[in-house]
Amino acid sequence: MTYKIPMGPYHPALEEPYKLDMICEGETVIDAKLHIGFNFRGIEHLAESRNYIQVIALMERVCGICSNIHTLTLCQAMEQLTNQTPPPRAQYIRVVVAELERLHSHVLWAGIAAKLMGFKTMFMTCFEIREKVMDVLQAISGNRVNYSMNRIGGVNRDIDDPLAVLAMIEQLEREMVRTVIPIFTTSTTARSRCAGIGVLTNQRAISCGTVGPTARASGLPQDLRRAAPYAAYSEMEFEVPVQHDGDVRARLLVRALEIMESCKILRQALTKMPSGDINTGDAKIVFSTGTATSRVEAPRGEVMYSVSWKENSRNPSRVHVRTPTFANMPAIRWMVMGARLADTPLIQASIDPCYSCTDR
Template sequence: MSYVIPIGPYHPSLEEPIHVKLYTDGELISKADVFIGYNHRGIEKLATERNYIQTITLVEKVCGICSNAHTLTYCTTLESMAGMEVPKRGSYIRVIISELERIHSHLLWVGLAAHIIGFDSVFMQTFAAREKVMDMLEMLTGNRVNYAMNIVGGARRDLSDQQLQDLLKLLKELKDPVKRITHIFLTDRTIALRTKGVGKLEHEDAWIYGACGPHGRASGMEIDVRKDDPYCSYQDFDFKKIVMKDGDVFARAVVRLLEVEESMNIINQAVKNMPDGPINLGFKLPRIPAGEYFNRIEAPRGELTYYVVSDGGQNNWRVSIHVPTFKNAATVPTMLKGNSIADAGLIVASIDPCFSCLDR
């Protein structure tokens, strides 16, 4: 028997607003269509009506999970357009906040993946570990969601020696829980049965559809903007690209968990080698010359790009935002084909979708 089964736009196991139409042959999915556009807020249009300082606050609200990534990309784009060189200490502070955000984003995904497959003890352990990261962010920035740490010209707030020492202490406390969660994912039979060989994205298809971030690296794509096109002094840090070749849900989980360990390593290096000096260039309202610039960073979900056009005035003439979920969502129909209906929710969630970013 053939059926057409809808998932979403709101679904118990996938709260993100996406609609996936499954064409099935019995329990197996023969074809799938993805529909987006349920969360449009007009942020790109609003950016043209605001000056550069106001736009930082605006783009921070594109996404609640990777808010720092959006402000960082916007600010670095303007800095490149105006030929500004951010002080080294400001760049290191940006790296610390970016990697803490990556850790909490990856742990959020791992916990939700465990919840979707019904492994709630791992879900609770993962969220307990993530809570330590949120405590770190609150301790450093005063906020748990929108950190307001980026301005045009560098970092908004300095980090004291005491804060840096507290950060190292909290990272040490996080080490064992992350290792325990990673061990469970690598060895547990239930997780293996639900994730290995499920939702495969072949290496060739990953290139064709333009997959990026941990999703692409789980299919053998050796692309990481932090390594390939360093920004914010990432060239000063020693870390590895985490790449796997299986391209299934299991590989995506392992890539994210191993990236958490790499992020902790980067933060340790940043704290121990923190330069002295100013944290920003001291601009109240930056002057941006007429021109256009395209910039990219490695957000937690993958390559995030901003294209900004200035006419020399105080407001943006155009801000175009291209998010990783836009690239990765195109791979969903390919991953769903040949899998069972029961795995559909997990497969869609395995790209770590953010439709708040995607629809803007």
């Protein structure tokens, strides 16, 4: 006999509002439907009533975790429309902040995954590590969530002493190598909760158009930092971690390895940071009529902005945001099919979903 279990939109196993209607046979999920939009905010529409300064502050609020990525993508699109090129130092600062944001997002996710596995000690360890990353972001930007770093033509704040950040990077790497990665890869608890669970096959990952760590854990080696470099990524050496099992463990491993690669990128960006201006100055900004598209590799995957402007207008005529969770979330249906009901909270969390982005 089949029966339906609705999980959400408000449920202890889900951190944010969305709904998973699961069709079960006994304890096994045989199909699922996802529903989103419970906190839809109409930000794209709001953007049409904001000028080119206000719209940056607005789009920073699309996501509460990767706020910097949204302003970076938006500013890159607006720089195409205003024909501005940020100075080299600004490009490096953009890389530093983007990678710090990736670190804090991935470590936050590791903590939440540990909590969902019933591994509370690991949750506390991850959040302690994340706190150190956030301290650095606060030292650089003065803020812990919305950093207000990006502007058209560069960044708003300099990093006065880039080498001072290196100490945190080394400490983070040490903690990852000594504690987090070994425990996640060797502990029986982590293995039994993650290995072979929530499998997304390579073919399904392709057909769903998945992005970011979710795609890379299913064998797709796609990363915009490598395929279409922006900011100063073309000057950085790093690997793109790829796993082929497509299960929760593979997604966990990809993110753990990406933390190490982020540390590698940060070390390069901080030591090689060129001197000079951090933006193009306060000259009047003039938009040309047209549409510009920009993409950035956010912690959860590709973010794309399409921005349209009309000459002499202060406001954009259209801002369209494609967030990574919007692309990855439909794949949850295929991940939970055949899974045990008790594993579904961890499976849906394994794509690192952001409902704030999805309900933009």
